[in-house]
Each structure stands twice: as structure tokens, then as C-alpha cells.
Amino acid sequence: MLELSGVCARAGAFQLKDISLSVAAGESHVLLGPSGAGKSTLLEVIIGLRPLAGGRVEFSDRDMVGVPAEKRGMGYLPQRLALFPHLSVRENIVYGPRSRHLKAAEYEPVVDALVEATGIGPLLDRRPDTLSGGERQRVALVRALAARPPLLLLDEPFSALNESLRHELWRLLKTLQAKYGFAILMITHDLSEGFFLGDHITVLIDGAIQQTGARDAVWRNPATVAIAEYLGIRNIFGGTVVGVESQAVVVDCPTLGTQLNVAVLPGTPQPVIGAVVSVGIRAEFVVLRDANHPPKEGEFVLEGQFSAVTVAGTDVTLVFEPDGKDLVLEIGVNRRLLRRFGVKVGQPVTVGLPRRDLLLFTS
């Protein structure tokens, strides 16, 4: 449906470099990246608000070069919504279909169904400045979908909302997508939003695609240390490959003071002996061990103590300092686990790094 090949664009001194990606019909594709990565610039290129400096944009098998924004037929939900303040909610919603010269008989049933699905019926005669944040989001969503675009582009539209409202709107978006079958290309810097909504994830950093793939694959196996750090993995240790096995390598990690046997993903190049690599593990995959929960075979075990406990809602991060080693490890647990182990700062504890959860970064 949407095909980008070698897209280059400029925004002042910033450059988008050789962006190639595709969004299939009905797919939900999320572009993740930190602020300043070029996400909005890329979206502006796709929607036709910024010229291409190179490459191609194809939409529904049509080359989009020279096609103005109003003729591209894509839906667009910008970060600041831009509901027209001088028009009523109803006038805002039908603005798109009327601009596209659709007949009332064509768009009214769609608009009615969208209004019902989003529960904005009682708001139709109100002005945008009288609506709450959540109501505005719903109206903007219906407005973007009223002309039944096959592709909806979203530019971090939910970033200013509170957590519960965001979750509610994510579910609403999923419901509407399932009902109407439009594809989504959404940009966000919010990992939970990206991994909730995206079937396919593309990570954009410094104007270039760093990794693209199915949601679970990207989450499980970040391609580089930079992506891993962006995805919130902070337990990363440098090392050198000292042994090579079938689909695995032995990495000597001086900071951990041991050698770890780490699996090499199928299809990825096998590092050679002497290669400098990094090994990482997600905080939530580091396990607490005690007499009732002894370490499993192949698990690397560290003895030490907690130096800090950070509680954020139901998530708890424990800062672990292994005995005699100059490193800090983060451990992600929930409140139930915290109670079960009776964790206290300064208390001696044993933690395990399961082999299957170790990540290898060769770049």
C-alpha cells in the first residue's frame, strides 16, 4: 500500500537518509525514535507537506512525486490535532469528505457509524474549544477517517494525554482499524504506545532506519546497542569473543568477571574469535534467587546486595551491586515479587542471568 524506497529529505540542517519501508494494507506500522530522529519530517514527506530530496514514495501503486497533499488520499492526525476552531464538531468532521467532493450519501453513513463508535454524538453541535482533551482526540480521529482513507498517518497524537485516556484511545484506534481495515503508520517516542499499537516496528535514529521488523522480533532482539538502549535495556556489558560454538559464542566479560555462553540468532553473522561485542539483558529478565527458587542450569549467578529500590506504579526497579565487581545491574520486578522476596536495601541477595535471555550485540 505504502512503499518508500531510498527516501531522502532535508529539514534545515537535518537530513533523512535513505529511508526504505513498506506498510501493507490493514497493517499497523509504528515508527519509533527519540526526539529529533526525523519521524515528523518523514511523515511530512509521506503526506506531501515536504519535498523529497531523493528516492520514491508510492501509495496504492501510484508514484507520489509531485502529487500535492490534498490529492494523496491519506488520513492524517497531527500531534496538535488542529481542529478548526471556527467550525462545529459536525462541520469539522464533514470538512474532509466535502473537500474531496464526496456526495452526502457516500460519506454520511460512514460518518454516522464513526460518530457512534467513538461516542461523540452529543458533541456534534459544539465548538472545539468547549471539548475536553479526550473528546478532541476522538473528534480529530473521526475527522481524519471520515473520507475513509486507506492509510492513517498519526503524528504522536496521544502524547499530551494522561495514561488511562491514552490506553482508552489506543483500544479505540485498534477497534476502528479492525472494523474499517485501514492501515496505520504512526510515529511515537513512547515505547509502550509503539509496542501496543504496532504490528511492525521501525526504529529511526539520527534520520536513518536502525532496525525494522515484526513487533516481537524487534522487542526481543534489538539489532544494536544504540537500539537496545533506546528500548530501555540498561544492563549492557562489553566483552570479547573467546570461543565459537554452533549458533553460540563464548564472551569474556571483564566487568562481570566471567565468560558467558550467548546464543547467536539464526540468520545473523557469527562473530569470530577476538571480536569486540556487547552482551545485554533486560531488567525484567534478571531473576531473583533464594533457597526456594534455586538457579537453573546454564544460569549465570551473581551474589551481591541491593543499593536502591525505585517504585513507579506497579513496576519496581531494583539496583543490584554484585560483590567485588565494579558494575550495577537493574532488575525489574512487580510489587508482588517485591513482597514475596521481602527486598530491602543492603540485604544480601542472589540473582541469575538466564542464558536464553542474554542478547548479543556485534556492532
Add this chain to the structure above:
Amino acid sequence: MRFRHICIVCALAVLAIYGLLIASLFYFFDGSTVLSALGSRRVLFSIQVSLVAATVATGLALVLAVPAAYALSRYRFRGREAVDAILEFPIIVSPAALGAIILIFFANPMGEWMQEHLLQFVFAFAGIVLAQFITVLGVAVRFMKTAFDQVPPRYETVARTLGASPSRAFFTIGLPLARRGLLASGVLTWAKALGEFGATITVAGTMAMRTETLPVAIFMRLSSADIEGTVALILVLVVIGLVALYAAKFLFRERRART
């Protein structure tokens, strides 16, 4: 004295300066002279010429100023900086010099051809309109650009992504959202055209019952040492001008309250 008080005193000083000047008119105020002036055919003609010429000149200026201001506010194009800089040309050149420039233009072959085949401007009503149009055009564009600048371009951008052509986005979104600012700009432009003197007298002259506008009539009365008559006409001009300016101020205030 605190900084706040100093600023407020300065603001009140502005009012006092202009207020004192207006109040001084009443030293020579004579009700019967005002009534007789308002009953004079010559004065009524001056008022009529002034109102019609200012309205036509403002209308013509708006036809060019609205799209030009929109272009300056929304688009980046070659020559944009030059256009922006030339807007102050009528302000930095004195009105009399501006009138002289217009006269010189009509003395060259192209201007002569226009006068012969299109319309007589020099010493004619069209000359008043032209002088006022030239004087207010730059200011009108500047005022209107400010009005468009106050509307975030994202509204028109979103309109375009919804399928609106640039012209539809302008007429249905940009223009309505800027309407109060544009209206206020129009009123200020009209008030400036109404009070225009230097360029008008240079281009159109001072022919009674032909090209005598209200400011020109004031000048003529003053030249003949008719102080009471001058005061009467000034008061008429002040009343018309103040009504227009208060209307503009009210519209600006409404806009600020809304946004």
C-alpha cells in the same frame, strides 16, 4: 517611583499630549460655525469625496493586500524579503514626495499613455483615490500580514491533508480565522486613507467641488486664516477618524479575548 508606575505615567502622557491638542480646538470652537460648515455644499462635498475616495482606495488596497499579506505570511519565495522591505516605502518617503513621484510617473510616456487612453488621474478624483491607494497599500499589507501571522498555519495544513486545495484551505480556514484581524486592519487602512493629505494635494490639487478632500479643505481654511472654520472641519475629521479607530480597537480586543 516603581517601574510599573513609570510605564503607566508614560502611557497617560501619550493620552495627555493628544488630548491636550484636541482640547485646544475648543478654544476656537463655535457651534454656529460648525453648523454652518456642515450645511455648506462645499464642505459636504469634501466629506463625501473623502469618504468615497477612502473607501474605494481601501477596497482596491485590500484586493491586493489580502493575498499579498497571505503570501508573505505563509510562503517562502524569491523576492519575499524585497517585498517585505518595500512595504515601509510610503512611510519613509514623505507624503508630498510620494505625490511627486506619482506626478513624475504620469509625466513619463507610459503615464501619459495611461492618462490619455485609460483614466485621467492628475487633478481628478481618480488621482485622490490613486494617491490614497499608494499611501495605504504598504501599511495595509503589513497590518494584514500580522493578522495572518496570528493564525497558526497548521490549520490550513490539516485542511489540505483532508483534501482541500490551497485556495479552499485559504477561503474556508485561513481567511475566516483571520477575519477579525483583517477587518480591524481594513478599518485602520481606511482611517489612514481618510486622513491622507500630502500625496492627495500633490496629485489631485485643491479644486473646490472637484478634488477637495476634508484634509485639503482644512488646509485651505487655515490658509485663509479662517480658524473657526478650520476647527469645525477638524472636529468632523476627528469624529470620523476616532469612530473608525475605536471600531478597530474593539475588533482587536475581541480577537485577543477569543484566541
